[in-house]
Amino acid sequence: MESNQYLDVFIDESKENLQVVNDGLLELEKDPSSLSIVDEIFRAAHTLKGMSATMGYEDLSDLTHKMENVLDAIRNEKITVNSSVMDVLLDSLEYLENMTADIAEGGAGSMNVETVVTQLKAIEKGEDLSQTEATSAVKGDESESSTSSVEGLTVDQFEQTVLEQAQTDGQNVYHITVSLSEDCLLKVARVYMVFEVLEQSGEVIKSVPTVDALENEEFENHFDLILVTTEQDEELKAKIMKVSEVREVSIKPFELEAEQSSGDKQITEENQTVSNDSNEQTEISNNQTNDQSTDQQKKAAGNKTIRVNIERLDALMNLFEEMVIDRGRLEQISEELNHNDLKGTVERISRISGDLQNIILTMRMVPIEQVFNRFPRMVRQLTRELGKDIDMQIEGAETELDRTVIDEIGDPLVHLIRNAVDHGVEMPEERKQKGKPAQGNMLLKAFHSGNHVFVEIRDDGQGINKEKVLNKAIENGVVSSDQASSLTDKQINELILASGFSTAQEISDISGRGVGLDVVKSTIESLGGSIEIDSEYGKGTTFSIQLPLTLSIISVMLVMIEEETYAIPLSSIIETAVIKRTDVMKAHNKEVIDFRGHIVPLVDLRQVFEVPSAKVEEESYYSVVVVRKGDQMAGLVVDSFIGQQEIVLKGLGDYLSNVFAISGATILGNGEVALIVDSNALIK
Amino acid sequence: MSEVIQDDKVIVFKLKDEEYGIPIEHVGSIERIFNITRVPRAPKFVKGVMNLRGVITPIIDLRERFGLETLEQTESTRIIIIHVDDKSIGVIVDAANDVVDVPQEKVEPSPEVVGAVNADYIRGVAKIDHRLLILLNLEKVLSVEEFDELSTID
Numbered sequence: 001m002e003s004n005q006y007l008d009v010f011i012d013e014s015k016e017n018l019q020v021v022n023d024g025l026l027e028l029e030k031d032p033s034s035l036s037i038v039d040e041i042f043r044a045a046h047t048l049k050g051m052s053a054t055m056g057y058e059d060l061s062d063l064t065h066k067m068e069n070v071l072d073a074i075r076n077e078k079i080t081v082n083s084s085v086m087d088v089l090l091d092s093l094e095y096l097e098n099m100t101a102d103i104a105e106g107g108a109g110s111m112n113v114e115t116v117v118t119q120l121k122a123i124e125k126g127e128d129l130s131q132t133e134a135t136s137a138v139k140g141d142e143s144e145s146s147t148s149s150v151e152g153l154t155v156d157q158f159e160q161t162v163l164e165q166a167q168t169d170g171q172n173v174y175h176i177t178v179s180l181s182e183d184c185l186l187k188v189a190r191v192y193m194v195f196e197v198l199e200q201s202g203e204v205i206k207s208v209p210t211v212d213a214l215e216n217e218e219f220e221n222h223f224d225l226i227l228v229t230t231e232q233d234e235e236l237k238a239k240i241m242k243v244s245e246v247r248e249v250s251i252k253p254f255e256l257e258a259e260q261s262s263g264d265k266q267i268t269e270e271n272q273t274v275s276n277d278s279n280e281q282t283e284i285s286n287n288q289t290n291d292q293s294t295d296q297q298k299k300a301a302g303n304k305t306i307r308v309n310i311e312r313l314d315a316l317m318n319l320f321e322e323m324v325i326d327r328g329r330l331e332q333i334s335e336e337l338n339h340n341d342l343k344g345t346v347e348r349i350s351r352i353s354g355d356l357q358n359i360i361l362t363m364r365m366v367p368i369e370q371v372f373n374r375f376p377r378m379v380r381q382l383t384r385e386l387g388k389d390i391d392m393q394i395e396g397a398e399t400e401l402d403r404t405v406i407d408e409i410g411d412p413l414v415h416l417i418r419n420a421v422d423h424g425v426e427m428p429e430e431r432k433q434k435g436k437p438a439q440g441n442m443l444l445k446a447f448h449s450g451n452h453v454f455v456e457i458r459d460d461g462q463g464i465n466k467e468k469v470l471n472k473a474i475e476n477g478v479v480s481s482d483q484a485s486s487l488t489d490k491q492i493n494e495l496i497l498a499s500g501f502s503t504a505q506e507i508s509d510i511s512g513r514g515v516g517l518d519v520v521k522s523t524i525e526s527l528g529g530s531i532e533i534d535s536e537y538g539k540g541t542t543f544s545i546q547l548p549l550t551l552s553i554i555s556v557m558l559v560m561i562e563e564e565t566y567a568i569p570l571s572s573i574i575e576t577a578v579i580k581r582t583d584v585m586k587a588h589n590k591e592v593i594d595f596r597g598h599i600v601p602l603v604d605l606r607q608v609f610e611v612p613s614a615k616v617e618e619e620s621y622y623s624v625v626v627v628r629k630g631d632q633m634a635g636l637v638v639d640s641f642i643g644q645q646e647i648v649l650k651g652l653g654d655y656l657s658n659v660f661a662i663s664g665a666t667i668l669g670n671g672e673v674a675l676i677v678d679s680n681a682l683i684k
Numbered sequence: 685m686s687e688v689i690q691d692d693k694v695i696v697f698k699l700k701d702e703e704y705g706i707p708i709e710h711v712g713s714i715e716r717i718f719n720i721t722r723v724p725r726a727p728k729f730v731k732g733v734m735n736l737r738g739v740i741t742p743i744i745d746l747r748e749r750f751g752l753e754t755l756e757q758t759e760s761t762r763i764i765i766i767h768v769d770d771k772s773i774g775v776i777v778d779a780a781n782d783v784v785d786v787p788q789e790k791v792e793p794s795p796e797v798v799g800a801v802n803a804d805y806i807r808g809v810a811k812i813d814h815r816l817l818i819l820l821n822l823e824k825v826l827s828v829e830e831f832d833e834l835s836t837i838d
Contacts, residue, residue: 318738564722611724652723652733656726659723659724665721667735672735
């Protein structure tokens with residue numbers, strides 16, 4: 001099957017559907033009686049089933065199908081949701097996710113799912129035997145395409161009138177069932193072609209599923225419609241069969257409700273449903289109009305987004321960056337030429353490209369939800385393994401971050417959350433003894449502030465035992481006992497992030513697999529972010545992570561050292577100052593200044609960067625950029641300040657990956673390269 | 685690059701009095717020198733980085749690399765941008781002005797000692813007409829290991 005081109009779309013959509021199922025299941029666990037949630041899960045599972053069957057992933061569609069049966073039973077209130085049912089459903093979901101992952105990696109998505117299938121079947125049967133019938137009905141729905149769907153073909157009052165009118169006019173009214181071949185890829189296109197054929201010969205009065213649903217591919221392999229035409233059925237059949245990938249067409253005269261004379265079994269059956277319950281009829285038509293309107297809404301929403309390969313966005317970004325550089329050049333030239341028209345045009349270009357920059361940057365932004373939404377299930381699973389009880393809340397999942405940051409932030413967060421579940425929150429009995437509610441609370445929160453996004457993980461667990469941390473740190477040689485006595489509480493807390501530190505008494509399966517929290521810290525710092533810990537012993541701990549909104553464009557302060565231009569990220573600058581030479585003091589043979597009551601050491605960038613110096617005479621004033629790293633500060637001595645600027649961050653490349661105190665480079669308006677100072681490396 | 689492909693096309697460049705050849709498929713472009721930004725604390729032979737059409741490209745000075753005395757830039761000084769192992773690197777040469785076909789049979793293994801250059805860098809020597817071409821083993825000239833080794837010496 002030539003399905004490679006669809007594979008990416010399939011995988012993306014499967015992931016989305018699985019996510020919907022995941023969210024729904026967790027929601028359902030909280031509110032087991034809510035049938036609307038079940039509906040939602042059911043729809044997602046159904047779509048997944050259809051798609052995987054189309055793509056030929058039998059195992060995936062089989063398991064989804066079994067899951068769907070259970071969901072259907074829940075929906076029809078034949079099974080009540082309890083935690084064992086939820087466990088099995090979540091297990092199946094995990095299998096499905098693994099299968100999808102396998103497919104994404106080029107596998108066949110096959111997997112031994114026997115245990116979970118048996119469990120699903122047991123649930124399905126265990127509660128209510130009538131369930132088996134429902135199952136077979138669903139199964140029948142798949143295999144016998146033409147018969148089962150007839151039930152859906154009822155007509156409302158208006159259509160009834162139209163049909164009666166047509167019949168009195170001597171036209172034929174046909175009920176046509178078209179089945180597409182199983183491996184048909186472009187179902188929508190085939191439907192469209194069939195409709196085109198039919199509309200040439202007559203008028204389509206009604207179709208099941210609705211036209212909108214058909215256009216959205218929300219059907220299996222067959223659909224039904226009522227056609228008013230002057231042509232004969234054989235003729236029609238031949239025409240429809242000409243459309244490729246149509247497997248079967250069955251055409252029967254459609255009998256109206258009023259004329260119950262026909263002996264056709266199917267139609268009597270159908271008429272029964274119609275006449276037995278006229279309420280149902282209106283209900284169905286109501287449903288259909290509802291469906292139509294939701295479909296339209298869906299369609300409208302669908303039109304608003306398209307999928308774009310991230311590589312294309314990166315390419316666009318790169319091109320734009322080059323344009324920004326050329327824009328700088330253009331501005332310079334127009335300044336020099338001083339030509340009015342040119343100036344005006346250049347200003348316009350500058351403005352437009354400024355807007356463009358905003359759009360491109362926001363295009364790369366994705367909600368942090370993508371990372372967050374896998375956590376509730378993880379926490380649920382962990383708490384079960386550990387016998388704890390934790391309620392996890394998520395706030396601000398809609399907060400947006402640059403794609404590159406999102407890709408990197410997942411692992412550190414997993415680590416921190418596991419850590420909080422494992423070491424932070426106590427066992428229920430222990431909590432009760434301490435006078436806390438047995439259920440622990442955990443809050444995962446994201447929010448914007450300025451040019452940064454903050455992510456907080458808060459738990460109401462046991463907090464950090466400072467004494468234990470200190471002892472351990474001294475023991476492991478992270479700090480000396482002399483240093484230890486002068487540390488603030490915050491500094492002690494942050495010791496748990498230091499490398500070579502792990503307080504867990506025994507290595508558990510969940511956290512402490514040899515990689516400590518120092519990995520978390522270094523990952524976050526490599527993203528240009530920082531992490532802080534706030535903890536009260538016995539009450540709980542808050543990890544607060546600060547992340548840059550985007551990695552590719554940052555604000556910097558440009559400074560000169562001799563003839564060389566350097567950029568210092570604004571995020572680490574506290575302020576700039578010009579200091580008299582006479583105000584510089586010496587401590588331990590190092591130059592320090594008194595900066596607003598703090599003793600701040602000076603770092604002469606000229607020395608650090610070994611700038612070739614032409615000047616000999618000492619200046620009587622120092623230009624100092626005061627930067628910070630956590631609570632520590634340093635004054636970077638430069639020759640002069642140029643000013644603040646937005647720059648495009650670029651790497652120095654693999655070849656020069658480990659240059660001391662340089663985190664990257666950027667291209668200035670004049671085409672020159674300026675290096676970006678990594679002030680974190682300059683503060684010890 | 686252990687065996688030589690038949691009829692190599694090489695770009696010929698000059699360093700001091702000698703001519704060197706690098707396979708044309710490794711050469712991205714030949715540029716004039718402009719605005720190189722020094723990278724502090726980098727090995728001595730790394731001149732710095734340059735903006736090459738929006739890509740930050742490290743530039744190394746081959747004279748420095750081969751232990752030849754440095755020379756002021758002249759009109760003919762060029763930067764050859766070469767691609768090795770997905771990396772783009774510029775090398776500064778005295779002049780680059782020729783493309784030559786090197787038949788395989790003209791290539792001889794490198795003599796034990798050629799000037800001060802470590803023979804590791806040299807793939808072979810080709811004598812074509814009256815010219816002697818030193819064929820470089822680019823991976824070796826630019827390899828990160830070599831680079832690390834040298835930077836620690838620095």
